[in-house]
Amino acid sequence: MRRLTTRTVLLLAMIAAVAVFPLTLAAGGRREAAHHAHDHGNDISINNAWIRASVDGDENGAAYMVIRNRGKESIRLIAARSDLALAVELHTHTRVDGLMRMIEVPHVEVAAGEEVVFEPGGYHIMFLGLTSGFTEGDRHTIDLIFEGRDPVAVSFVVQPLATRGGMQHNH
Numbered sequence: 629m630r631r632l633t634t635r636t637v638l639l640l641a642m643i644a645a646v647a648v649f650p651l652t653l654a655a656g657g658r659r660e661a662a663h664h665a666h667d668h669g670n671d672i673s674i675n676n677a678w679i680r681a682s683v684d685g686d687e688n689g690a691a692y693m694v695i696r697n698r699g700k701e702s703i704r705l706i707a708a709r710s711d712l713a714l715a716v717e718l719h720t721h722t723r724v725d726g727l728m729r730m731i732e733v734p735h736v737e738v739a740a741g742e743e744v745v746f747e748p749g750g751y752h753i754m755f756l757g758l759t760s761g762f763t764e765g766d767r768h769t770i771d772l773i774f775e776g777r778d779p780v781a782v783s784f785v786v787q788p789l790a791t792r793g794g795m796q797h798n799h
């Protein structure tokens with residue numbers, strides 16, 4: 629009876645060891661996957677990030693930047709998050725009946741090794757219902773959400789459209 633009990637305990641210990649081993653492996657695998665995803669985040673660089681300064685009475689606003697994808701796979705910006713406005717959307721401009729209109733886009737794709745420019749008259753982060761105006765020289769952090777990745781916090785500087793818009797219109 630005593631021997632049987634010892635054998636049972638041994639057997640249970642072996643089962644436990646076998647059961648724990650794959651769990652450890654799985655946990656290690658998850659850690660590695662998470663770390664891998666974080667490394668991919670470094671493939672994205674955001675430059676020239678700025679917000680258009682508000683003029684009196686502005687209820688809405690826009691932010692611009694250049695997204696560069698140094699990675700080997702295309703990336704998708706699917707959202708931007710900020711408490712600067714009641715709603716934050718991704719927009720572009722399109723010609724409708726001869727007029728340029730803003731439309732919301734579900735995502736902005738940046739191919740491997742390419743960059744996408746957000747600028748007045750094109751792609752922009754749209755702020756609808758500003759919680760406060762944008763003052764020249766201020767900085768605000770906006771979280772950029774890329775599909776399948778951790779949010780990327782980017783600091784945007786507020787600048788007047790007259791300065792930035794003029795620089796951009798060289799075409």
Ligand SMILES: [Cu+2]
Nearest residue numbers: 719730752754
């Ligand atoms: Cu817009």
